[in-house]
Amino acid sequence: MGTAPMAASTRIKRLQTGASTDGRSSRAKTLRKERREQILAAGRRVFAEKGYHAASITDVIEAADVARGTFYLYFDSKREIFETILDDLLERLTAVIHRVELGPGHPPILEQLHGNVERVIQVLLSNRDLPSILRRTAIGIDEDFDRKLTDFYARITGLIERALLRGMQQGLLRPLNPNLIAKSILGSFKELAVYSATASLEDPAQLRAFSDELIRYNMEGILKR
Amino acid sequence: MGTAPMAASTRIKRLQTGASTDGRSSRAKTLRKERREQILAAGRRVFAEKGYHAASITDVIEAADVARGTFYLYFDSKREIFETILDDLLERLTAVIHRVELGPGHPPILEQLHGNVERVIQVLLSNRDLPSILRRTAIGIDEDFDRKLTDFYARITGLIERALLRGMQQGLLRPLNPNLIAKSILGSFKELAVYSATASLEDPAQLRAFSDELIRYNMEGILKR
């Protein structure tokens, strides 16, 4: 009987496709994207639950309910699907982190800071798998991922560092070591962001309280004035 | 000729051994420990450089310059040698982190905090591989490691949290959310500690400056008074 596959029992086998003269119809393109997104979503779930290394392609295709070969029609490897997921996440985070602008015509600095914090948390909460993926994705998976993460965090640290310098120049901030403190600030935020899934921050009031606490800690420290 | 192995060219093959009536002579025991430590040191180097997953047993035995079989006389698996290394590190860190004591008969609080910071950094600097191992060892390697790390950080967070509560009761600290702020403080420190290898903190003056900056940031924040 050779290698003939059989129809899977309950699997919905098709999303429907089409063809046209110029390669692929727009409908077909949409459906290709849907299938891809179906596999990506399964990947996010699996990576969030097991972490990159413990997750196998087999886990992903089982979660996506597609055959092994199908996976390889959409992604070259486990590396590639994870890269897609990570790039996506880092890009979304980058998009919502805005440089703090001084001077008139801009919202108060504190409001801008709140905006950044709350937008980042919202991105992380938009898909429950994201905080776990971020949390589990540390240095050491792969040289390329290492660089991506390191660069991402370096960009944020750079943003913070420049903000600190401007703040010192304006006389708003005390003298401090901008590089060291920028890392501290990033660290304080990372530690909390990664746990954002466990708190109930979908409630805007709670989110605001969280943001308040974090920003006040960084601004004023913990001592009584 | 079967599976007969040949003498490795330049390898120092023995540490010398001995035997006695009660199983093993104390000299033999010492030498067993030395061989074990030789393999552990190689493991630390390899794990620091490549991370847990990318490191193979083959890498470790090549770094240690012992044969495959020898490795398995001292450790059951890659998991086990890494566990030994991680346990060791966490135990040493735990040992140098002391609860802050209030009241007369104890050094000033600030000095106690400096002590903690500087001792932790010293542990991390005692072996150049340790910061990298800590940095690369995030959640997701293995359920057991996850728990160990999570527990370790939870213990520290607990220490900080209780210190914050006492500080509030004493009227030294402003009102704050102890759990959230404890995590922030831990985060700020983790981010810096992990990079401690890159700074030149062997110099006591530099280490003190580092510690000053970190503690002042947590105490006073960044705003000008």
Added chain:
DNA sequence: TTTAATAATGACGGTAATGTCAATTTTAAG
């Protein structure tokens, strides 16, 4: 209905790293 193009399938071969063990080497006691 027929048919060509596209999509999906899963058995299978290849690869890489693991842990074992029979053989060998070294040690130290007799």
Added chain:
DNA sequence: CTTAAAATTGACATTACCGTCATTATTAAA
């Protein structure tokens, strides 16, 4: 020197996962 115990060795069997591809299923145009 002889010899038994302990330590070391590396070839090899095993395992587990990866990516391929010939085959089958589905679609939509003719």
